[in-house]
Amino acid sequence: MSYGSGVASAVLTAWWAQLAAVVAMTVGAAWLMDLSLRAFTGTLRRPRRRRRPVRPARVAARRPARRPVPVAVPERRSVQAIAADLRRLRRELALVSIGSAAHRAGVLAAYDDVLVEAARSLEVAHRLPETCPGEEREVERLRLAAALADTGLVISDRQDRG
Structure with a gap:
């Protein structure tokens, strides 16, 4: 069985498209595996929006100053x-x-x-x-x-x- 000259030229010119498709599928599969493993192990985190930096004067006006509560540490063990x-x-x-x-x-x-x-x-x-x-x-x-x-x-x- 022999192929015509048109078929061979179509296969030879489309090899780069096939290679690109294989590379894209491989990258996509690796990304999906990484995403699913992170989801199952609990390390998947949604990206957080960055908050605008608040000026210190606004912070002081918004909430009262807090002092750390001193923790009583025993001098020795029981x-x-x-x-x-x-x-x-x-x-x-x-x-x-x-x-x-x-x-x-x-x-x-x-x-x-x-x-x-x-x-x-x-x-x-x-x-x-x-x-x-x-x-x-x-x-x-x-x-x-x-x-x-x-x-x-x-x-x-x-x-x-x-």
């Missing part, structure tokens, strides 16, 4: 939160006894920090930050935990108390 942290860290220390030395040292340092925080909030005398690591620090840690328990702070879990 005793209940400190006691919960002490119980959590004590349980973790019991579980980490055979774990890595670095992890145990980190948990022990966190436990010491929370012990010191509890002693400051309950006004219990302590020397934990000044003691050197070792047996002396362990004794001071136990003494401070006992002193905190004497003030009424519950450090141990129910299973530990018997």
Whole structure:
């Protein structure tokens, strides 16, 4: 089957139109996919109209001056939160006894920090930050935990108390 000379010339001259149509369809499909994905993921936003800048004199006349309301920030955490942290860290220390030395040292340092925080909030005398690591620090840690328990702070879990 052979084509006439008119058909071949029509195909050759229309190739640029076909290419333009394919490019336009590809760009349109990509735009529609982007639009639909943004709509389904919730990132599609309508363009906002820009508001005219308002002169400061108009703003002051329109609404009264506002002062920020000071938020009361507590100086320290509640005793209940400190006691919960002490119980959590004590349980973790019991579980980490055979774990890595670095992890145990980190948990022990966190436990010491929370012990010191509890002693400051309950006004219990302590020397934990000044003691050197070792047996002396362990004794001071136990003494401070006992002193905190004497003030009424519950450090141990129910299973530990018997």
